[in-house]
Amino acid sequence: MSLNPSVAVKNLCRRVSDATGTxxxxxxxxxxxxxxxxxxxxxxxxxxxxxxxxxxAGLDVPTSGSVQLLGHDLFSLDEEGRATLRARHVGFVxxxxxxxxxxxxxxxxxxxxxxxxxxxxxxxRLLLERVGLxxxxxxxxxxxxxxxxxxxxxxxxxxxxxDILFADEPTGSxxxxxxxxxxxxxxxxxxxxxxxxxxxTHDPAVAARCDRELRLHAGRLETVSENSVxxxxxxxxxxxxxxxxxx
Numbered sequence: 001m002s003l004n005p006s007v008a009v010k011n012l013c014r015r016v017s018d019a020t021g022t023x024x025x026x027x028x029x030x031x032x033x034x035x036x037x038x039x040x041x042x043x044x045x046x047x048x049x050x051x052x053x054x055x056x057a058g059l060d061v062p063t064s065g066s067v068q069l070l071g072h073d074l075f076s077l078d079e080e081g082r083a084t085l086r087a088r089h090v091g092f093v094x095x096x097x098x099x100x101x102x103x104x105x106x107x108x109x110x111x112x113x114x115x116x117x118x119x120x121x122x123x124x125r126l127l128l129e130r131v132g133l134x135x136x137x138x139x140x141x142x143x144x145x146x147x148x149x150x151x152x153x154x155x156x157x158x159x160x161x162x163d164i165l166f167a168d169e170p171t172g173s174x175x176x177x178x179x180x181x182x183x184x185x186x187x188x189x190x191x192x193x194x195x196x197x198x199x200x201t202h203d204p205a206v207a208a209r210c211d212r213e214l215r216l217h218a219g220r221l222e223t224v225s226e227n228s229v230x231x232x233x234x235x236x237x238x239x240x241x242x243x244x245x246x247x
Contacts, residue, residue, distance in 0.1 A: 004071060005032040006164055006196035007056060012065035014051055014219075025051050026219045029065070035163070038190065038197040040207035043216035049200045050168060052216065056198060057090065057166050058082035070163060087116055091157030091195075093186070095169035097149040099141040099156075105148075106137040109155045116160070127155035131185060147178035151185065158189050165190065167199040171206060183209060 014026040026048045033039050041049050054060040056067055058074045067074040070089055074082060092098075099108050106124055113120035128137055131151040141149055150170065157165060170186065171179030183206055190197055199210065207213045215223045 003034075005068070006035050006037075006070060007033040007198065008066075008068040009056065010066045012052070012055060012067065013063045014048075014055060014060070015063045024219055026055070026062075026216075029216075029219075029221050031214060031221065031224070033196050033198060035196055036190075036194045037212070038187070038210040039199070040210040040213045041198065041200045041216065042202065042204075042207050042213055043222075047216040048219040049216055053166055053168055053198065053200050057086060057092070087112070087160070089163045091160060091162035091165045093150070093153050093157050093165065093167040093170045095172035097141070097146075097153045097173070099149055099152055101141050104138045104140055105133060105144065105152045105155075108141070108152055109159050112156060112160050123159050124155070127159045128152070130189075131155050145178075146174050147182060150174060150178075150182050154182070154186055154189060158193065161193060162195055164196045164198070167197065167201075169200055169202065171201070171203060179203070179206075 009032070010030050012026055012029040013024070015022050015024050017023070029052065031039075041052060043049050051060065055062050056069075058067070058069075058077070061075060069085060072085055074085070077085065099105075100111070103111065105128060106121075109124035109128055110120035113123060125134075125137060128134060131154055133148060133151055133155070136144065136148060141152070144152065150173075153170075165186075167186070171182055174182060186197075187209060197210070199206070201207050211226065213223075213225045214221055215225075
C-alpha cells in the first residue's frame with residue numbers, strides 16, 4: 001500500500017461575505033488521510049462538516065488553503081479537471097440516495113461507467129448482486145425501500161472502483177437496524193477495494209467504526225481521536241507519512 005496520502009488538506013479556510021459582514025465557515029483545517037483509512041467527520045449542526053466535504057471533493061472552492069487528492073492539487077485544476085479527477089477516482093454516497101427516479105436500479109449503477117465510456121452492464125449487475133439486489137435490477141427507486149435505495153447508491157459508488165469514497169450521513173434517512181446493515185456493507189466494500197473513506201456522520205456508533213474521528217466546532221478542527229487500529233498503522237509508517245494530528 002502507498003505511503004502517500006490519498007487526501008492532504010492544509011490550512012483550509014472558507015468564508016462568505018454579504019451586506020452584514022463576513023462569515024467564517026471553516027478556519028485553518030489541516031489533516032491527511034492514508035490509503036485504506038476511514039475518517040469520520042463529526043460535529044454539531046452548522047460546524048462546517050458538509051462544507052468541508054464539498055471542498056474535499058472539489059464541489060466548492062476555498063477562500064484559502066489547499067487540498068490534494070491522490071497527489072493532484074485540486075484547486076490548481078479547472079472545473080472540468082476536477083470533474084475528470086472525481087469521475088476516475090472518487091465515489092459518493094448521500095443521505096438522500098440521489099438516485100435518478102426514471103432509471104432502474106441497474107441503469108442507475110451503469111450510469112457512471114457509461115459516462116466514462118466504459119462497458120457498464122456486467123460490472124453494474126455484479127455490484128448489485130454483491131449488495132444483495134440481484135433480484136431487483138429492473139426496479140425503479142420508488143419501488144425500493146430506503147435500505148435498498150442506499151444499497152443501489154453503494155453499488156453506484158463502488159462500480160467505478162474508487163480510490164476515495166465521500167459519504168454524507170449515509171445512514172441519516174434509515175432506521176437503526178437498516179443503517180447498521182448499510183454500514184457493515186460499506187465497510188466490507190471499502191476493505192475489498194482498500195479505498196479511503198471520509199464520512200460525515202452524527203452517529204457516534206458509526207464514527208467509532210472509523211480509524212479516526214475529526215471533530216469540528218465552529219469551523220475549526222477541535223479534536224482528532226484515534227482507535228487502536230489507526231495507532232498501529234501510524235507506528236508502522238515512516239515519520240514523514242504519518243497523518244497530521246491538529247488539535
